[in-house]
Amino acid sequence: MFRLPPLSMMTIARQKIVQTSFATLFIFLIILAAGCDGIKMKGLVTKTWVTIGESAKLVCDYDLGRDAMYSIKWFKDNAELYRYIPTNQPQYKSFQTPGALVDETLSKPNMLMLRITGPLGSGLYKCEVTTETPSFLTHSANASLTVMTPPLTPPTIVGVANFYNSGDLVDINCTSFESKPTANLTWNVNDQPAKEGTFLPPHEFLNSSSGLETTTSTLRFVAEPQHFPNGRMKLTCMAKLDDLWDDKITKTAYGAGDEGQPKHLIISNYAGCQQTPEATTTVILVTLLLISFLNSRC
Numbered sequence: 001m002f003r004l005p006p007l008s009m010m011t012i013a014r015q016k017i018v019q020t021s022f023a024t025l026f027i028f029l030i031i032l033a034a035g036c037d038g039i040k041m042k043g044l045v046t047k048t049w050v051t052i053g054e055s056a057k058l059v060c061d062y063d064l065g066r067d068a069m070y071s072i073k074w075f076k077d078n079a080e081l082y083r084y085i086p087t088n089q090p091q092y093k094s095f096q097t098p099g100a101l102v103d104e105t106l107s108k109p110n111m112l113m114l115r116i117t118g119p120l121g122s123g124l125y126k127c128e129v130t131t132e133t134p135s136f137l138t139h140s141a142n143a144s145l146t147v148m149t150p151p152l153t154p155p156t157i158v159g160v161a162n163f164y165n166s167g168d169l170v171d172i173n174c175t176s177f178e179s180k181p182t183a184n185l186t187w188n189v190n191d192q193p194a195k196e197g198t199f200l201p202p203h204e205f206l207n208s209s210s211g212l213e214t215t216t217s218t219l220r221f222v223a224e225p226q227h228f229p230n231g232r233m234k235l236t237c238m239a240k241l242d243d244l245w246d247d248k249i250t251k252t253a254y255g256a257g258d259e260g261q262p263k264h265l266i267i268s269n270y271a272g273c274q275q276t277p278e279a280t281t282t283v284i285l286v287t288l289l290l291i292s293f294l295n296s297r298c
Contacts, residue, residue: 038065039131041139046125049148049244050116055103056145058112060127068132072109075126076100084109099123099147099211119180119211121147149180149212150245155237157251164223164233164255171220174237174249178212181241185217188236190229194219228255 042061050056060072074082082094082102094102099120106113114121126142159172176183182204187194200218207214217237227233231254238248 038135039063039067039129039137039139040065041129041141044125044127044141044143046143046145048144049146049242050121051148052116052118052121054116056100056114056116056121058114058125058127058143058145060110060112060129060141062110062127062129062139062141064129064131067135067137069109070130070132070136072130073128074112075128077123078126081125082107082112116147119147119149121145122180122211147180147211148241148244149178150241151177151179151183151239151247153177154247155183155185155239155249157235157237157249160235160251160253162254164228164253166223166225166256168223168255169220170223170227170235170253171218172235172251173216173218174239175214175216176239177214178207178210179214179241180212182213182215183239183241185215186238186240187217187219188234188238189219189227190234191236195221223255225256231255 040063042063044058044060046058047056058074060074069086071083071085073080073084076097079097080095081097081100082092084092092104092107094104094107097120099118099122100114100116103113103115110127112125112127122145124142124144126140128138128140130136130138155174155176157172157174161168161170164170174185174187176185182202185202187199189195198219198221200220202215202217205214205216206212219235219237223233233253233255234250235253236248236250238246240246
């Protein structure tokens with residue numbers, strides 16, 4: 001009877017490698033299929049701007065799929081603000097943070113209700129969802145929330161000289177104090193936007209105790225006669241917080257410049273001046289009357 005030759009050790013080893021590879025691939029596909037039905041994080045939905053005293057609602061949009069929730073936690077600038085763990089007692093716990101208070105009566109696991117108490121309520125908020133065993137997967141989403149706080153005063157301009165000669169350096173600063181966010185500063189010279197390159201990048205300063213920001217912009221150029229129509233130059237600084245607030249300030253400087261042509265008619269009694277037809281007719285009539293009077297006397 002014919003018998004097959006026994007398999008070599010190399011052949012047996014190859015078969016085991018193939019079997020192991022198929023088993024690994026099968027397990028991977030099962031895990032991948034299970035993951036497709038697992039948690040999906042869609043995002044964190046909230047306003048962009050709020051004001052002091054206003055309520056802010058933050059919604060964590062997710063889909064657990066077939067997974068079970070272990071916890072959901074809320075953070076502001078990476079500091080924990082609120083948590084929900086179903087297996088804990090109590091299930092809910094809130095933490096204090098400057099500028100915002102958690103409204104525990106209205107908050108839910110996927111919805112955080114805040115009462116804004118100050119500028120420090122601005123920050124990066126994050127919701128973090130962790131699923132139950134065996135995976136303990138964590139997904140998160142974040143969004144920025146800014147407490148809009150306009151300045152209490154208009155911007156200020158410093159450094160304007162009383163008089164400039166042609167060739168003098170105009171070097172002035174405009175500052176907008178204590179706002180959130182930082183005010184956007186722009187310049188006008190004689191009611192026209194300042195030329196590119198004459199204003200420097202703004203400098204911003206944060207007051208860490210209030211959370212408000214101060215910004216300063218510098219305008220720098222060489223004075224020329226055309227800057228002083230009628231001997232004056234208007235320098236205007238405008239401050240703006242998006243489309244929510246704006247204000248401006250104008251300073252006037254004097255200099256030797258283009259005086260321009262007079263805008264009124266100068267009437268002269270000297271020869272060579274222009275006369276109207278009515279004036280010419282009057283002169284002729286007066287002359288004729290004078291001649292008639294002289295003839296009657298002769």
